[in-house]
Amino acid sequence: MVRQRALPMEMATMKRRRWRRWLALALATLLLCGCLAGRPAFLWVRAWLHDQPVPHHVPMGHVDDASRMNSTPVATVWSIPSDPAGVEEQLRELLQRARMERLPVALAGARHTMGGHTIAPDGIVLNMLPFNHMAWDAQRELLTVGAGARWFEIIPYLDARGLSVAIMQSNHNFSVGGSLSVNCHGWQQQRPPIASTVASFRLMLADGTIVRCSRTEQTELFALVLGGYGLFGIILDAELRVVPNERYRPEVEVLPAERYVARFQEKVGQANDVGMVYGRLCVAPGAETFLREAILTVFRQSPCRPEEMPTLRSPGYATLRREVYRAQIGSAAGKDVRWKTEKAVSGIMGRMHFSRNQLLHEPAEVFQEQNADRTDILHEYFLPPEGVGPFLDAARQIIPRHDVDLLNVTIRNVLADQDSFLRYADRDLFAFVMLFNQPRTSAADERMAALTRELIDAALANGGRFYLPYRLHATPEQLAGAYPQAARFFERKRHYDPHELFQNQFYLKYGRP
Numbered sequence: 001m002v003r004q005r006a007l008p009m010e011m012a013t014m015k016r017r018r019w020r021r022w023l024a025l026a027l028a029t030l031l032l033c034g035c036l037a038g039r040p041a042f043l044w045v046r047a048w049l050h051d052q053p054v055p056h057h058v059p060m061g062h063v064d065d066a067s068r069m070n071s072t073p074v075a076t077v078w079s080i081p082s083d084p085a086g087v088e089e090q091l092r093e094l095l096q097r098a099r100m101e102r103l104p105v106a107l108a109g110a111r112h113t114m115g116g117h118t119i120a121p122d123g124i125v126l127n128m129l130p131f132n133h134m135a136w137d138a139q140r141e142l143l144t145v146g147a148g149a150r151w152f153e154i155i156p157y158l159d160a161r162g163l164s165v166a167i168m169q170s171n172h173n174f175s176v177g178g179s180l181s182v183n184c185h186g187w188q189q190q191r192p193p194i195a196s197t198v199a200s201f202r203l204m205l206a207d208g209t210i211v212r213c214s215r216t217e218q219t220e221l222f223a224l225v226l227g228g229y230g231l232f233g234i235i236l237d238a239e240l241r242v243v244p245n246e247r248y249r250p251e252v253e254v255l256p257a258e259r260y261v262a263r264f265q266e267k268v269g270q271a272n273d274v275g276m277v278y279g280r281l282c283v284a285p286g287a288e289t290f291l292r293e294a295i296l297t298v299f300r301q302s303p304c305r306p307e308e309m310p311t312l313r314s315p316g317y318a319t320l321r322r323e324v325y326r327a328q329i330g331s332a333a334g335k336d337v338r339w340k341t342e343k344a345v346s347g348i349m350g351r352m353h354f355s356r357n358q359l360l361h362e363p364a365e366v367f368q369e370q371n372a373d374r375t376d377i378l379h380e381y382f383l384p385p386e387g388v389g390p391f392l393d394a395a396r397q398i399i400p401r402h403d404v405d406l407l408n409v410t411i412r413n414v415l416a417d418q419d420s421f422l423r424y425a426d427r428d429l430f431a432f433v434m435l436f437n438q439p440r441t442s443a444a445d446e447r448m449a450a451l452t453r454e455l456i457d458a459a460l461a462n463g464g465r466f467y468l469p470y471r472l473h474a475t476p477e478q479l480a481g482a483y484p485q486a487a488r489f490f491e492r493k494r495h496y497d498p499h500e501l502f503q504n505q506f507y508l509k510y511g512r513p
Helices: 004-038 042-049 089-100 151-159 176-181 218-224 259-268 316-327 332-349 356-360 385-401 442-461 476-482 487-498 505-510
Strands: 074-078 105-108 124-125 134-137 142-148 163-164 198-204 210-214 233-239 243-244 248-255 274-281 292-302 374-383 404-413 429-439
Touching: 004 332, 042 134, 042 198, 089 124, 089 198, 105 176, 134 151, 151 176, 151 356, 163 259, 163 356, 176 233, 198 218, 218 487, 233 316, 233 487, 248 259, 248 332, 248 356, 259 274, 259 292, 259 385, 274 356, 292 332, 316 332, 374 385, 374 442, 385 429, 442 476, 476 487, 476 505, 487 505
Parallel strands: 074 124, 105 124
Antiparallel strands: 134 142, 142 233, 163 243, 198 210, 198 233, 248 292, 274 292, 274 404, 374 429, 404 429
């Protein structure tokens, strides 16, 4: 009997040892690949020396967002109480004060947007993060969760029940309210944006009234708020559909970028055993390399007994992975080494297994710029399948013309959105998520703005759109071209919020009449 009780512990120990052996093998391969590439030690030491994380200093009375380019004075930051009991009356009093003092209100969670979407200049910023309660309704198979809860709090809660998030971003730092407000998507296979997983949510309007919004109740508000950037009211909590946690085995393939869409459709299009998928493009400069080679990673279901499910844990070797990634900054050789390393390590991945929750449970900080003088800036462009090739042809010409540092391009697919009003996915699309690194200067911001407008034009010319949570570099005309429903969206905002209580910098630039 004693022996039988010890078996699960021994099995767990053996699994940990196997996991460490695979990681050690991956590390050895990574180092070998680096040696073959020529200058890895120098590049990684240089990256380590230059990587000097410091806390982001925001002046007293100011707030900022993930761009670290939006420090703005505000009247106050008010944190919502964590206890749901009594919070509704406190919120009503806050909104009443805002109306009486003519203070705009902005809603903030993890503040991972980059265009002041969580900032009302000289107004009240409502910090939703403490409002993170959650409950699982097994009978209805719905997770009720406070808008301030972040995915890194939700994933372990679901993991303990054999469940997983259906749709979320690629990192776990984001809040539920923020994810719904930008109608996020991720690398979950052949799925629409997150709005498709929302059964209902409770919303406090500008006058303090609370309404339940769903596909059968307050249907217009339901569509407007999902992807509504906090302009219609305060999402209090939401009911989300979730999925079973699964074990996956990755299949990794290196191929020409021009073949990516066709190969994706061959391997993934009608497959019912694929859980997650992402692609990556080579960013190493050169006519033969830049955006011309791709890696397609497909995670197929690999059923197992419950005791064989990989344990939820943070990814290992975060420091090494970070330095390999950051070695790209300002370095063509660093980009080349990183790409060769990624291709080499991808071959090992095919022998490993991951749980769905493991793949989702990674923080953005692993790769994020944390030096005081630089920042990371995201772009995202959505293209129909036939527009991918022409857009990439244009991007290969546009990006090198600007003094910018492209670190990463990830490819995801998004199915048509049937739920939100200000939708970016009006059909099935491929998303190209670009990460740039730039100095935190006005000159660098102007260069980034010029680049962004050219890439937006290229996307529009090929039937595509751009994502709205990032820097506000698009012209109003480009916004109207990508989102012809935007004028009606802002008109309905003023219908539900006639005194324009809920504001942010996104609304101030594009929404005011």
